[in-house]
Amino acid sequence: MKYLSTRDRSVHMESAQAIEMGLSRDGGLLTPERIPQIDQTFLESLVGVRYQERAARVMGLYLTDYTEAELLTFAENAYGPEKFDTEAVAPVRTLDDATHCLELWHGPTSAFKDMALQMLPQLLSAALKKTGEDKTACILVATSGDTGKAAMEGFADVPQTKILVFYPKDGVSKVQEAQMVTQEGKNVGVCAVVGNFDDAQAGVKRIFSDEKMRQTLAERGYFLSSANSINWGRILPQVVYYISAYCDLVRDGKLNMGEKVNFCVPTGNFGDILAAYYAKRMGLPVERLICASNRNDVLTDFLRTGIYDRNRPFHTTMSPSMDILVSSNLERLLFDLSGENDAEVRSYMESLTKEGRYEVSDSIKAALREQYWGGFCDEAGTADAIADFYHHKGYLIDTHTAVAAHVMEQYRAATGDRTPTVFVSTASPYKFCNHVLAAIGGTPKGDGVELLDQLHSATGVPVPRRLAALKGKERRFHLDCEKAGMDGVVLDFLR
Numbered sequence: 001m002k003y004l005s006t007r008d009r010s011v012h013m014e015s016a017q018a019i020e021m022g023l024s025r026d027g028g029l030l031t032p033e034r035i036p037q038i039d040q041t042f043l044e045s046l047v048g049v050r051y052q053e054r055a056a057r058v059m060g061l062y063l064t065d066y067t068e069a070e071l072l073t074f075a076e077n078a079y080g081p082e083k084f085d086t087e088a089v090a091p092v093r094t095l096d097d098a099t100h101c102l103e104l105w106h107g108p109t110s111a112f113k114d115m116a117l118q119m120l121p122q123l124l125s126a127a128l129k130k131t132g133e134d135k136t137a138c139i140l141v142a143t144s145g146d147t148g149k150a151a152m153e154g155f156a157d158v159p160q161t162k163i164l165v166f167y168p169k170d171g172v173s174k175v176q177e178a179q180m181v182t183q184e185g186k187n188v189g190v191c192a193v194v195g196n197f198d199d200a201q202a203g204v205k206r207i208f209s210d211e212k213m214r215q216t217l218a219e220r221g222y223f224l225s226s227a228n229s230i231n232w233g234r235i236l237p238q239v240v241y242y243i244s245a246y247c248d249l250v251r252d253g254k255l256n257m258g259e260k261v262n263f264c265v266p267t268g269n270f271g272d273i274l275a276a277y278y279a280k281r282m283g284l285p286v287e288r289l290i291c292a293s294n295r296n297d298v299l300t301d302f303l304r305t306g307i308y309d310r311n312r313p314f315h316t317t318m319s320p321s322m323d324i325l326v327s328s329n330l331e332r333l334l335f336d337l338s339g340e341n342d343a344e345v346r347s348y349m350e351s352l353t354k355e356g357r358y359e360v361s362d363s364i365k366a367a368l369r370e371q372y373w374g375g376f377c378d379e380a381g382t383a384d385a386i387a388d389f390y391h392h393k394g395y396l397i398d399t400h401t402a403v404a405a406h407v408m409e410q411y412r413a414a415t416g417d418r419t420p421t422v423f424v425s426t427a428s429p430y431k432f433c434n435h436v437l438a439a440i441g442g443t444p445k446g447d448g449v450e451l452l453d454q455l456h457s458a459t460g461v462p463v464p465r466r467l468a469a470l471k472g473k474e475r476r477f478h479l480d481c482e483k484a485g486m487d488g489v490v491l492d493f494l495r
């Protein structure tokens with residue numbers, strides 16, 4: 001299977017090289033040349049097996065230059081008991097006959113990013129061997145809170161790699177920040193950027209496409225790669241959990257094989273819901289993809305009108321991981337919906353860069369309407385959803401999951417659709433203690449890791465052990481920079 005750039009189909013390579021590069025030199029996203037198809041027999045064969053085997057089987061359909069044995073070993077390493085606090089890895093919790101919650105935060109950093117970032121370092125290390133690359137990979141990451149920590153946890157002390165994370169100063173939760181600035185490992189670095197996530201992501205992309213920087217780093221023995229969802233090695237492990245959730249529901253008698261489900265996904269960079277889209281395109285019986293946004297509702301408007309317009313205020317919200325106005329992965333969706341038309345995608349992306357907006361063709365608009373439904377939830381709605389789930393369903397959810405829960409109900413009210421729906425829970429409530437506590441009626445005393453105990457006393461819900469270990473942990477990183485200074489930080493880090 002070859003991988004193509006969304007902006008230039010003539011750029012093509014094997015998956016190992018695509019994972020190693022992270023982003024195509026032309027700024028496009030490396031994307032499989034075709035989407036493998038699965039049928040009922042394939043799904044049935046996954047129903048009775050563990051998550052690790054499901055992961056190896058699904059990923060094997062795309063990573064044809066990796067062996068089955070390699071992928072199974074990686075999956076065993078990624079999702080084992082020393083990393084995940086439940087054998088199920090990505091359990092599905094049923095709330096009522098038609099409502100299920102896919103919990104993706106049982107990994108080492110308590111966010112869904114672990115599902116891919118425990119896998120990506122292994123895929124990349126193997127890729128370095130397969131391609132004979134002898135330079136060190138420097139993984140540049142832009143994060144709005146969750147990716148940064150999960151990427152560092154995955155790449156810490158991995159040979160032939162270094163990792164540098166940029167996060168928006170004052171744009172992540174205190175617990176997320178504590179997780180990042182205390183990260184251990186000889187090859188890691190963290191820097192706060194004065195700006196928002198879009199600034200950090202734009203800075204990283206700019207550095208990627210800077211030929212002079214590339215040359216300088218090559219002379220020093222480095223090349224750049226990515227652990228954001230622009231890297232195909234991030235998206236693919238995320239496809240697995242949608243297929244796995246479906247298999248769990250069938251195994252547990254909650255769904256008949258072949259019956260359709262909806263997935264409702266809280267998303268900012270469009271990576272998580274794109275993974276659900278690939279699962280649907282592969283043949284998983286999915287009716288609608290419900291795209292849940294917070295006050296940064298650029299995706300809601302896009303899915304409703306076909307006009308993507310980032311010229312709007314940027315809001316800092318209680319669901320910071322979704323505080324994003326430039327959703328990178330939309331580009332892969334446009335590539336697919338345009339019939340892999342690289343020229344069309346290029347023109348949308350040029351217009352986004354120049355004018356901050358673009359309008360898609362009528363045929364893409366029609367496809368979006370058929371497959372997606374977009375909604376958003378403001379801060380009051382987010383808090384209400386947390387309170388409602390806690391007080392009426394006995395289920396403590398985080399701010400991002402609350403956005404999904406709220407939008408799922410909006411969708412039901414607007415459409416009357418009663419298709420069983422899986423909404424995605426992307427992070428532990430303990431990463432956002434202050435807002436969760438306040439939403440359930442508590443009075444937060446402080447707003448950092450000291451609130452872990454307070455939320456635990458109020459709810460009795462166990463604190464994930466690595467979050468509990470943050471208390472008293474020494475801060476290792478203090479660096480910050482202006483947007484324009486990101487290049488300098490990279491050059492210093494890679495001296």
Ligand SMILES: N[C@@H](CCOP(=O)(O)O)C(=O)O
Binds near residue numbers: 142
């Ligand atoms: N939500 C992210 C932002 C980056 O998204 P990614 O999926 O492309 O890594 C975060 O928490 O950092």
